[in-house]
Amino acid sequence: MIKTKANKTRTGGSEKVSFQAPRGMKDILPTEWPLWEKVFKIGKEVAEFYGFSRIETPILENTDLFIRGVGEATDIVEKEMYSLRTKGGDHFSLRPELTAPVVRSYIQNGMGRLPQPVRLYYMSPVFRHENPQAGRYRELHQFGLEVLGGESDPVYDAQVIIAAYRFFEELKLKNVIVQINSIGCRVCRPNYVRRLTDYYKNKKICKDCERRLKTNPLRLLDCKNEICQPLKAGAPSILNSLCVNCKAHFKGVLEYLDEVAIPYTLNPLLVRGLDYYSRTVFEVFPEGGDLAIAAGGRYDYLFEMLGGRPTPAVGMAAGIERAIEVGLAAGGLTVPKPRPRIFLVHVGDITKRKALVLIEDFRKSGIGVAESLGKDSLSAQLERAAKMEAPLALIFGQKEAFEDNIIIRDMTTGVQEAVPITMVVEEVKKRLKSA
Ligand SMILES: [Zn+2]
Ligand SMILES: [Zn+2]
Structure with a gap:
């Protein structure tokens, strides 16, 4: 049995465990x-x-x-x-x-x-x-x-x-x-260490420094203890040695x-x-x-x-x-803005399948596509697109899928246009370039 130090709280018979990152260590989160x-x-x-x-x-x-x-x-x-x-x-x-x-x-x-x-x-x-x-x-x-x-x-x-x-x-x-x-x-350095040791020998120094005086006298110079601080000013300078x-x-x-x-x-x-x-x-x-x-x-x-x-x-x-x-x-260092990605909105199950294929086409041409294929509500998807400041949304409805079309919506102006699905990658490229 391995002993653990997770926090345990008893709540009505079942034991709840909550883990924390080790003290002094932290996650680097996606936002960071x-x-x-x-x-x-x-x-x-x-x-x-x-x-x-x-x-x-x-x-x-x-x-x-x-x-x-x-x-x-x-x-x-x-x-x-x-x-x-x-x-x-x-x-x-x-x-x-x-x-x-x-x-x-x-x-x-x-x-x-x-x-x-x-x-x-x-x-x-x-x-x-x-x-x-x-x-x-x-x-x-x-x-x-x-x-x-x-x-x-x-x-x-x-x-x-x-x-x-x-x-x-x-x-x-x-x-x-x-x-x-x-x-x-x-x-x-040995000459300097001798001079330094002579200087500190009969002075009142902290416990750590008493030990350092024997093992590593140079380190008396960076002691932060307040007993030792004032002594530094009078210590011999290494530059003279x-x-x-x-x-x-x-x-x-x-x-x-x-x-x-x-x-x-x-x-x-x-x-x-x-x-x-x-x-x-x-x-x-x-x-x-x-x-x-x-x-x-x-x-x-x-x-x-x-x-x-x-x-x-x-x-x-x-x-x-x-x-x-x-x-x-x-204030000079700033968090970089993520690269803009277009947003693919789908409606219904058939379009979801076709959307997966379309995403692969965009990947090949290096255009980032965001989606929420797990969510079906049109308004929820458009909301996400707006929130992440996508310049363009592609709307893939049942009717469009049936006609092998897709709608390109300019998210700033709201202007929409249906284009053949075979042309959509090229069309998006054109629009992103002129934006
Ligand atoms: Zn030297
Ligand atoms: Zn000290």
Whole structure:
């Protein structure tokens, strides 16, 4: 017997069960899909313009992939993964992000043999067991870009940021701003971490940070706890600790962004919660918002952590739910109108059969036909046609069917004309074109 958590209420002996979507997860309803498709299309166009090809990885991956690839001492792995054990004893997790899976796929499929860098994009659901709150879901969708392989050239960092920025621009988000920082490399970061640890050592910090000070000190800089907030201002800046190479790399990224006038601000407190980042890290914010709509960075060490050869890479992921919310609130993003379809009205059983055949003829010529073949009342059908703003209605009555005719009714003017059924597709085409 499997235990369930559906709500049960007893009503007069019979048990009624009502199911809800899991907390923090939601349906994308038919009324919402046109907007989602529009956003997906914009993402696809931007990604493909900049030379990215789509990839999709399994929703489940080996839990170890995320422990190694995201880092044990991160909120994602510590608290937010949906993990399960299969009957065969394997430990799997619903992916909380796609960078580690994409790198896994690159290594597994030998993409290192392709011309470098390999540019991949995705538009995929990820799962995080966070506390649900405004703009945050436990199942969310990410639009992501990854540039894998090649050199650790700052131009790739800039290109990822430019593409992310263009994505939001196409969604009509206004005054989007990029916050950017460099967190150095294996050479210079240890010095900075030492300085940071020294700074925090004898200060009063929250419980989480006491632990982070040992496991992942950089993360003290993005602690939201009010005990820790005021301490950030006095913390040493990582920008003063960068080695010559990291400094040059960061300068390169900023210069490329200046070149195409992408607005950014330096934020030396920005470190990102994930272990695998090196050098460039960035977050993208909507106007007046303090929740990031995209985030990313360089991750030159991730390949080695996942058993691959050292391979430089940089990428970003944008939250689609949040981008849609911000876009709608800003007023620039609108729900697209459905493509107009003609409406086929039928009267009686014989016409219903002939109507089915006629619908197939329209399908072949790419004209969308709406109908309500299950309903027989003429007025109910015409009402539907008007409601869905069909430009034309075809009225198929008993008499017309007998004469192999059909009536074309212009729904705006109300003008009707009977045409031979063999001509109707052509006639409709003509009228839709001139409308
Ligand atoms: Zn460095
Ligand atoms: Zn703290």
